[in-house]
Amino acid sequence: MSFMYNPFPFDDQTPVNRPAIGKGTSKQLVKGSVKVAAYLAAKAHEGSIFAVDGYVGADFERTVNLLEAQLHVRGFKTRRINFRDCYKSEGELWEIVDKNLSWDRSEDPTLLFGKVYKGGFEGLLDNEKKQALANELGKQGKEVLIVFGQGCLIPELRNLYEYKIYLDVTPKESILRIRRGQYINLGMSSPLTTPLIIRRCYYCDFEVAVHLRKELLSSEGNVDFYVENDYPNDMKLLPYEAFSEITASLADYPFRCKPVYLEGVWGGTYMKKLRKLPDQMRNAAWVFDLIPMEVSILVDVDGTVLEIPFSTFFMKEGAKVLGESVVEKFNGYFPIRFNWDDSYHSTGNMSIQCHSGSVYNKEHYNEFGRQDESYYVVITGHDAKTFIGFRDDADIPQFFKDIEAADTEHKSVDYMKYVSYEESRPGLQVMLPAGTIHSSGRNQVILEIGSLTIGSYTYKMYDYLRLDFDGKQRPIHTKLGELNVNQERRTSIIHDPESKDYIVQKPRLADEGEGWKEYIVGENPQLYFSLRRLEFEKSCSQDTKGIFHVLTLVDGEHIRIRSVAHPERSYEARFMDIVVVPADTGAYVIENLGAEPICVHKTLLRDGFQDVVL
Numbered sequence: 001m002s003f004m005y006n007p008f009p010f011d012d013q014t015p016v017n018r019p020a021i022g023k024g025t026s027k028q029l030v031k032g033s034v035k036v037a038a039y040l041a042a043k044a045h046e047g048s049i050f051a052v053d054g055y056v057g058a059d060f061e062r063t064v065n066l067l068e069a070q071l072h073v074r075g076f077k078t079r080r081i082n083f084r085d086c087y088k089s090e091g092e093l094w095e096i097v098d099k100n101l102s103w104d105r106s107e108d109p110t111l112l113f114g115k116v117y118k119g120g121f122e123g124l125l126d127n128e129k130k131q132a133l134a135n136e137l138g139k140q141g142k143e144v145l146i147v148f149g150q151g152c153l154i155p156e157l158r159n160l161y162e163y164k165i166y167l168d169v170t171p172k173e174s175i176l177r178i179r180r181g182q183y184i185n186l187g188m189s190s191p192l193t194t195p196l197i198i199r200r201c202y203y204c205d206f207e208v209a210v211h212l213r214k215e216l217l218s219s220e221g222n223v224d225f226y227v228e229n230d231y232p233n234d235m236k237l238l239p240y241e242a243f244s245e246i247t248a249s250l251a252d253y254p255f256r257c258k259p260v261y262l263e264g265v266w267g268g269t270y271m272k273k274l275r276k277l278p279d280q281m282r283n284a285a286w287v288f289d290l291i292p293m294e295v296s297i298l299v300d301v302d303g304t305v306l307e308i309p310f311s312t313f314f315m316k317e318g319a320k321v322l323g324e325s326v327v328e329k330f331n332g333y334f335p336i337r338f339n340w341d342d343s344y345h346s347t348g349n350m351s352i353q354c355h356s357g358s359v360y361n362k363e364h365y366n367e368f369g370r371q372d373e374s375y376y377v378v379i380t381g382h383d384a385k386t387f388i389g390f391r392d393d394a395d396i397p398q399f400f401k402d403i404e405a406a407d408t409e410h411k412s413v414d415y416m417k418y419v420s421y422e423e424s425r426p427g428l429q430v431m432l433p434a435g436t437i438h439s440s441g442r443n444q445v446i447l448e449i450g451s452l453t454i455g456s457y458t459y460k461m462y463d464y465l466r467l468d469f470d471g472k473q474r475p476i477h478t479k480l481g482e483l484n485v486n487q488e489r490r491t492s493i494i495h496d497p498e499s500k501d502y503i504v505q506k507p508r509l510a511d512e513g514e515g516w517k518e519y520i521v522g523e524n525p526q527l528y529f530s531l532r533r534l535e536f537e538k539s540c541s542q543d544t545k546g547i548f549h550v551l552t553l554v555d556g557e558h559i560r561i562r563s564v565a566h567p568e569r570s571y572e573a574r575f576m577d578i579v580v581v582p583a584d585t586g587a588y589v590i591e592n593l594g595a596e597p598i599c600v601h602k603t604l605l606r607d608g609f610q611d612v613v614l
Contacts, residue, residue, distance in 0.1 A: 004260060012261070013305070017298060032235070044163075049144075051153055054169065055213060056169065086151075090187060114202075124187060124204075133147070167227045168227065185205055260288040261286070266285060285342060320583065336605075338552070355434050372433050375429070375448055388503065389490055389494045402414075406476070427533070460476050532602040533554075534590065558575075560593055
């Protein structure tokens with residue numbers, strides 16, 4: 001399932017990145033949907049063939065209508081072909097996709113889970129229909145032909161088109177369009193229920209679209225024109241070469257992504273006030289500042305803000321952003337995810353939960369790897385707690401009986417008898433290897449840092465008999481939780497420095513320089529990332545050494561992160577902003593622009609990450 005099942009429809013336009021972009025490049029940006037259509041139509045001649053592909057939710061119909069209208073203005077006869085007609089029958093697609101989905105409500109009560117489909121667009125297409133299209137393209141007459149729809153730019157057909165256009169859509173807008181009834185799953189003739197559309201998208205539609213987009217944008221010649229399609233009335237177009245120059249320039253700078261905000265029944269108020277979010281938001285339980293497959297990135301192009309899905313950017317500029325060895329290890333994916341969990345002044349704790357490990361994820365979900373997490377406490381209120389592991393004296397078999405009764409008989413559980421906790425304080429760092437039972441308690445804001453797992457396999461084991469916003473009891477995954485929870489992670493073990501499950505750690509000095517110190521606050525052999533804290537008054541010197549860093553201002557007002565070799569390449573961050581320092585940056589400096597001392601949380605891949613089993 002996607003992390004972003006129901007994003008709040010608010011656009012945070014504050015984190016705009018401003019890399020230096022040449023005037024020649026910025027002048028190639030075409031703004032406005034009618035102007036984009038007119039620009040493309042001006043390229044046409046008798047017999048031209050346009051292909052319009054795009055991400056999930058791309059507005060093909062309106063785009064093609066505008067293009068045809070502009071072609072008619074120029075006196076061309078036109079014809080369109082919907083690539084949807086090349087897919088297998090709906091029955092065949094159900095067999096391919098839905099056999100991978102979970103239908104057992106005793107394990108998966110709201111039917112969220114399934115196996116990721118890995119067959120690409122090619123596996124969803126009817127070979128005879130595809131060949132018929134190829135034959136038709138080879139016999140094109142004087143009319144201008146427009147082929148449109150997801151998958152039409154697969155390699156087998158790509159060279160048959162004269163002009164190749166890609167409509168990109170950010171993940172948030174894609175989900176919102178699904179919820180607005182603007183999307184039908186691949187090959188389907190009518191929409192399914194919204195939850196099923198989203199689940200099929202996660203396990204199939206998103207998967208194939210991401211991989212084709214990565215291939216299309218990886219090198220020149222696969223796409224002629226990149227189109228930002230989030231705002232159908234205000235599309236923006238760039239020729240591929242200009243788009244590449246913009247993404248390459250952005251990869252030279254420290255940058256911040258555009259957050260996505262989600263409400264939740266346990267959500268708090270701190271981030272809502274800090275980020276000045278709309279009054280109509282009930283809360284901001286989750287703030288996705290850097291969930292790589294869910295956020296976007298804003299770029300100022302000579303006064304016009306271009307919005308690009310973050311996954312489009314980092315998959316295209318992977319070597320510069322991540323480092324070559326990271327791209328190789330993680331198959332081009334950004335390997336760490338970051339978000340804020342806000343329960344400050346909320347109605348209760350996050351659910352008591354655990355996540356699945358590598359073997360389970362690969363066998364049951366066809367996922368890339370395990371789901372590890374970590375919590376770093378930044379803000380606390382009265383009596384805040386962070387729950388981690390079982391108590392030493394916990395009767396775990398009885399715990400399983402109690403949570404089952406809670407789910408089936410609506411009986412409350414005295415969870416404090418079973419689950420261990422830490423008194424929360426700013427600076428507390430805990431590691432949460434897959435299988436660790438845990439929860440963020442009420443009245444705090446934590447920085448959650450997790451591993452690559454693209455989906456969110458969260459097994460809620462107890463949720464306090466709480467109802468969701470729709471008035472229904474929230475789903476519980478007692479069976480899956482019992483299968484995946486590590487019963488050995490108890491209070492004494494998780495505090496033991498000699499144990500591989502040492503996950504509540506004391507800071508230890510790792511490095512220091514003039515006026516600054518760097519502490520390791522969390523490192524565990526089961527997790528491939530290292531968590532650090534930088535403390536300084538004026539400035540702190542750092543070096544990526546060819547592998548990206550992620551910095552979060554967790555105490556202080558205002559900092560600047562700038563390259564040493566190219567001081568103009570910088571980004572200014574405020575309290576609780578999350579900034580990526582690309583691998584190619586090398587030596588850089590963090591400067592205090594405020595009056596108070598600074599603490600920066602730093603995440604990087606730890607030594608030996610290449611050998612960690614995903």
